[in-house]
Amino acid sequence: MPYWPCRARAAKDAALMHRFANPARFLKIARPLTGWLFWSGLVLLLAGCACGLFLTPADYLQGQTVRILYIHVPTAWLGMAGWTGIAVSALMQLVWRHPLAAVAGRAIAAPGALFTAICLATGSIWGRPTWGTWWEWDGRMTSMLVLLFLYLGYIALANASARQGAGQGGVSNVTAIFGLVGAINIPIINRSVVWWNSLHQGPSITLRGSSIDMALLWPLGLTLLGFSLWFGAIVLMRMRAILAQNKVEARMQRLARG
Amino acid sequence: MHQWTFVIAAYAVTLLGTAAVSLISWRSMHRAEAQAETLANRP
Amino acid sequence: MKAKHQRLILALVALAALIGAGLLAASALKDEAAYFYAPGDVKAKGVEPGKAIRLGGMVVKGSLKRAADGVTMSFDVTDGKATVPATFSGIAPDLFKEGSGVVAEGSFDTKGTFIATNLLAKHDERYMPRELEGMSYNETTRELKVEK
Numbered sequence A: 001m002p003y004w005p006c007r008a009r010a011a012k013d014a015a016l017m018h019r020f021a022n023p024a025r026f027l028k029i030a031r032p033l034t035g036w037l038f039w040s041g042l043v044l045l046l047a048g049c050a051c052g053l054f055l056t057p058a059d060y061l062q063g064q065t066v067r068i069l070y071i072h073v074p075t076a077w078l079g080m081a082g083w084t085g086i087a088v089s090a091l092m093q094l095v096w097r098h099p100l101a102a103v104a105g106r107a108i109a110a111p112g113a114l115f116t117a118i119c120l121a122t123g124s125i126w127g128r129p130t131w132g133t134w135w136e137w138d139g140r141m142t143s144m145l146v147l148l149f150l151y152l153g154y155i156a157l158a159n160a161s162a163r164q165g166a167g168q169g170g171v172s173n174v175t176a177i178f179g180l181v182g183a184i185n186i187p188i189i190n191r192s193v194v195w196w197n198s199l200h201q202g203p204s205i206t207l208r209g210s211s212i213d214m215a216l217l218w219p220l221g222l223t224l225l226g227f228s229l230w231f232g233a234i235v236l237m238r239m240r241a242i243l244a245q246n247k248v249e250a251r252m253q254r255l256a257r258g
Numbered sequence B: 001m002h003q004w005t006f007v008i009a010a011y012a013v014t015l016l017g018t019a020a021v022s023l024i025s026w027r028s029m030h031r032a033e034a035q036a037e038t039l040a041n042r043p
Numbered sequence C: 001m002k003a004k005h006q007r008l009i010l011a012l013v014a015l016a017a018l019i020g021a022g023l024l025a026a027s028a029l030k031d032e033a034a035y036f037y038a039p040g041d042v043k044a045k046g047v048e049p050g051k052a053i054r055l056g057g058m059v060v061k062g063s064l065k066r067a068a069d070g071v072t073m074s075f076d077v078t079d080g081k082a083t084v085p086a087t088f089s090g091i092a093p094d095l096f097k098e099g100s101g102v103v104a105e106g107s108f109d110t111k112g113t114f115i116a117t118n119l120l121a122k123h124d125e126r127y128m129p130r131e132l133e134g135m136s137y138n139e140t141t142r143e144l145k146v147e148k
Helices: A003-021 A023-054 A064-096 A099-131 A139-163 A173-182 A185-195 A214-257 B002-041 C003-028 C039-045
Strands: C053-059 C072-078 C083-089 C101-108 C114-122 C135-138 C143-146
Touching: A023 A064, A023 A099, A023 A214, A023 B002, A064 A099, A064 A139, A064 A173, A064 A185, A064 A214, A064 B002, A064 C003, A099 A139, A099 A173, A099 A214, A099 B002, A099 C114, A139 A173, A139 A185, A173 C003, A185 C003, A214 B002, C039 C053, C039 C083, C053 C083, C053 C114, C072 C101, C083 C101
Parallel strands: C083 C114
Antiparallel strands: C053 C072, C053 C101, C072 C083, C101 C114, C135 C143
16 A cells, blocks of 8 residues: 555645634634624623513512523533533544634633532522522522532633643543533533422423513523623633733743743 | 612623623733734844 | 544543443443432331431422411421321421422321421522413423413
C-alpha cells in the first residue's frame, strides 16, 4: 500500500477541517458577535423581567409568586442546553479532533453551572410559598442537583487537564468522555416528572401546546431569548479568553527557548 | 406583600449571578487579549 | 476504514449503549424513585400501618372538614382509582384547598386513616389570571371552557 498518497490525503482532509476550525477565522466572526449577543440579550432579558414583574396579572392559584417562572424556566433550559452543548463539543473533539470544540466545551461549563445553580435557588425560593417546602428529594429536584454536581466535576477535570497542557487550552479526552457520559442525565431530568410521582408539576409547555395562559406566557419568550443570547455571549468571551491565553503561552515558550 | 418578598429574592439572586459572571468573563477575556496583543507587538 | 470513522462508530455505539443502560436503570427505579404513593398504589400494593410514607393525590371537593380546635382537619385524598381518608393538625400551606393537589407525610393507622404529620401543596401545570378562574380545563385537548 502506498504510504505517501495516503498521508497527503489525510493532510488535505485536515486542512479542510482546520479551515473551519481555524482560530483566526473564528475570532474574525466572534469579535463583533460578542458585543451584539451580549447587549441584545441583556436588553431582552431585562425587558422580559420588567414585563413579568409589572405587566402580567397574578396567577389564579399562586398569586404574585408565579412571576418567578420568567427566570426559573430560562435558567433550567440553559442549564440543560449547556450540558447538551458540552456533549456535542465532546463528540466533535473525540471524533473529528476539532480543536475549537475542546475550547468550546470548557467555555460552556461555567455559565451552565451558574444557570443550574440559579435554577435550583429560584426553584427553592418558589417552592416555599407554593408547596410549603424549600427542598424535597423528588425526581426533578434530585436530577437537577445531579446536573450541578456533573458541572462541578467537569470544571474540575477541565481545569486539571488545562494545567497539564492537554489539548491546547481545551479539555482532555477523559474530560470529553465525562461530558458525553453525563449527557444521559438530560433526558432523565426532562422525563422525571412524567416517569415518577413527583412534587414538581408536569411540563407546561409541550409539543401539543401550552397550559400557561397567553396573558401570563408572553414575557417568558423575551426572557428565554434574552438569557440564551446572553449565554452565547458569555461562551464567546470565555472562548476568546482561552484562545488568547494559548497565544500568550505559546509566545512565552518561544521567548524562553530564545 | 409577603409573596413579593420571595419574588424579589429570586430575581435578586438571578441578576446578581448574571452580573457576576458577565463581569468575570469580560475581565478575563479583556486581560488575556490585551496581554496577547502586547506580546505580539514586541519585537 | 479511516480512524475518524472508527472513532465516530465507537462513539455512537458507546452513546447508544449508555442511553439504553440509563433508560433501563430509570425504568427499574420507577417505584423506588417515586416521591409519593397514590391512593391507587396503596390499594393495589398495601402499606402496613405505622410505616412512614408520603401520600399524594387530589383533595376531594366537599370532604375538607375543620375541627372546633381550629388546627385539626380531615379530608379525603383521591387519584381517581381509590380514595383514602386523612387527618392533619397543624398549619397547612396557602395553596392547600379542596380540588387541588396535596402530598401528605405521615402513616396509616390500623383503621386505614392516613395520619399526616406534614402537608405539602402540589399544583398542576396550569397557570392563568384570576379572571379566568371558574373556567374548566380539558386535560386531553388542553382547551379552556367557560362553565357558565
